[in-house]
Amino acid sequence: MKEILLNIGPNHYLFLSSVLFTIGAVGVLTRKDAIMIFMCIELMLNAVNISFVAFSKFHQVMDGRIFVLFVMAVAAAEAAVGLAIVVLLFRTKGTIEVEKFKTLKE
Amino acid sequence: MVFKAILFWVFFFSSILVSLFFVTRRNLVHAALLLVLDFVIFACIYILLNSQFVAMAQIMVYAGAIMMFFIYIIMHVGLEDKRIETWKVEPFKVVGFLFLLLILFDLFIISLRSKAFGLVGGMTPERIRRIGSIQAIAYVLYSKYVLAFEIASVLLLAGIVAAVILAKRRGES
Numbered sequence: 001m002k003e004i005l006l007n008i009g010p011n012h013y014l015f016l017s018s019v020l021f022t023i024g025a026v027g028v029l030t031r032k033d034a035i036m037i038f039m040c041i042e043l044m045l046n047a048v049n050i051s052f053v054a055f056s057k058f059h060q061v062m063d064g065r066i067f068v069l070f071v072m073a074v075a076a077a078e079a080a081v082g083l084a085i086v087v088l089l090f091r092t093k094g095t096i097e098v099e100k101f102k103t104l105k106e
Numbered sequence: 107m108v109f110k111a112i113l114f115w116v117f118f119f120s121s122i123l124v125s126l127f128f129v130t131r132r133n134l135v136h137a138a139l140l141l142v143l144d145f146v147i148f149a150c151i152y153i154l155l156n157s158q159f160v161a162m163a164q165i166m167v168y169a170g171a172i173m174m175f176f177i178y179i180i181m182h183v184g185l186e187d188k189r190i191e192t193w194k195v196e197p198f199k200v201v202g203f204l205f206l207l208l209i210l211f212d213l214f215i216i217s218l219r220s221k222a223f224g225l226v227g228g229m230t231p232e233r234i235r236r237i238g239s240i241q242a243i244a245y246v247l248y249s250k251y252v253l254a255f256e257i258a259s260v261l262l263l264a265g266i267v268a269a270v271i272l273a274k275r276r277g278e279s
Contacts, residue, residue, distance in 0.1 A: 008111050016151075018214065018216075023129055025209070026203070029202045035134055035179060035180060039141050043128070046168070049164075054155060060229045062227075066243065066251050069163060072167045080265045080268070081265055081269055084268065084272035085272060086183070087179060087182065096183055
């Protein structure tokens with residue numbers, strides 16, 4: 001027990017990453033607000049980033065840290081396009097609840 | 107060693123707690139501010155993991171730029187009381203939670219059993235300290251990953267153009 005508490009290895013960071021990823025996935029699946037879903041996706045991306053940096057440190061290479069920077073760039077582009085779509089949806093329908101958008105279903 | 111372990115456990119529990127609070131908030135502005143706090147805690151974890159440049163980029167890009175953008179859009183869309191969502195238990199949600207518990211259990215088993223000490227490169231903390239943590243990233247970023255770097259810049263440009271084109275269109279409902 002003391003070993004687990006004091007010797008912080010990659011497994012601890014992997015576990016933290018998996019817990020955060022699961023919390024984000026629960027948010028994506030259960031929330032109805034489009035902006036909230038986007039923020040939960042950001043949380044999931046960050047959970048993956050933690051495991052990247054942890055692997056990068058414990059393998060003693062820089063590649064994981066580089067990949068985190070690329071994930072940040074993709075997240076920024078995704079947030080810009082996604083939020084523009086949210087604004088567009090809000091302008092046309094007056095709401096951002098994803099359950100109100102069922103034009104293709106009807 | 108003990109100090110680092112204590113710091114890790116503090117960040118561990120605080121980040122999980124803040125994430126749980128974030129997912130359950132009804133008010134979008136509260137959720138966004140809790141997510142900013144979460145990103146700052148992640149930056150602390152990166153510093154604990156000896157990657158200071160990634161921590162600074164995390165604070166500037168995520169907590170600064172992206173979340174500012176989110177909060178701006180929340181203000182733009184507006185917060186009315188009638189839009190605040192209600193939470194009901196539905197069968198598909200229960201099934202989803204069961205699947206997620208399964209995934210979490212799976213990840214838990216994998217993360218406890220995995221021995222992540224396979225290949226080891228030469229970037230020890232002492233070497234990173236000797237050549238500087240930003241230089242250590244830059245050497246790899248601008249030699250091995252220079253093509254990916256250029257593609258990322260093109261992707262960001264495409265994102266800017268798409269956001270402008272999407273948001274500019276008006277009156278076509």
